Amino acid sequence: MLIVDDHEVVRHGLRFVLDQEDGVEVVGDCASGERALAVIPVLRPDVVLLDMVMPGLDGLAVLRRLNDAPEAGRPAVIVLTSFLDDDRVVRAVRLGALSYLPKTTAVDRVVEAVRAAAVGGSVLEPGVAALLVERVRRGDPRRPLDLLTPREREVLAELARGRSNSEISRALRMGRETVKTHVSSILAKLGLSDRTQAAIFGLQQGLVPLDEALDG
Known part of the structure; x- marks a missing residue:
């Protein structure tokens, strides 16, 4: 998997934790959306843990670019963010994010999301699920x-x-x-x-x- 976050402490902390998990291999980490798009075709991670708000290309922009890539080369994406905004959540899910987790999420929950994403599944915190449900009820x-x-x-x-x-x-x-x-x-x-x-x-x-x- 690949970790993408512009905060060095967050990247290193996540990498340390995930490297301890059996069956989880962190192939790299980077600090920007631009760098992520450059290394994904090379490293070919199965899962990307993606920060939503970064300088330059943000998480939504990265998701849009990944959607333009061949299906075989598109990794599963988990969004990890400090911002819980209903519009941003729905847009990320519609662009293909499998899970949308606040950065306050417990580490074991992040690990659960990584394992679920590897098989195409999702892990949603109750607050995120509630936002999605409410948005859906207001829509088509x-x-x-x-x-x-x-x-x-x-x-x-x-x-x-x-x-x-x-x-x-x-x-x-x-x-x-x-x-x-x-x-x-x-x-x-x-x-x-x-x-x-x-x-x-x-x-x-x-x-x-x-x-x-x-x-x-």
């Missing part, structure tokens, strides 16, 4: 789907078919723990309390035909 009723990654939409479609985690694991060829991570992310992003609500939402959004869901 079809807009919530924009908050989900393509893989999360596939999992949501399987939930709408009434499939269990084991069945989803087989259908989408992913591990059961990865399925659980995606389901948790879907519930958090959509402000839903359980998989039944998620299944109903998936049907309402037309992800699968009703007769197909009934057959499942």
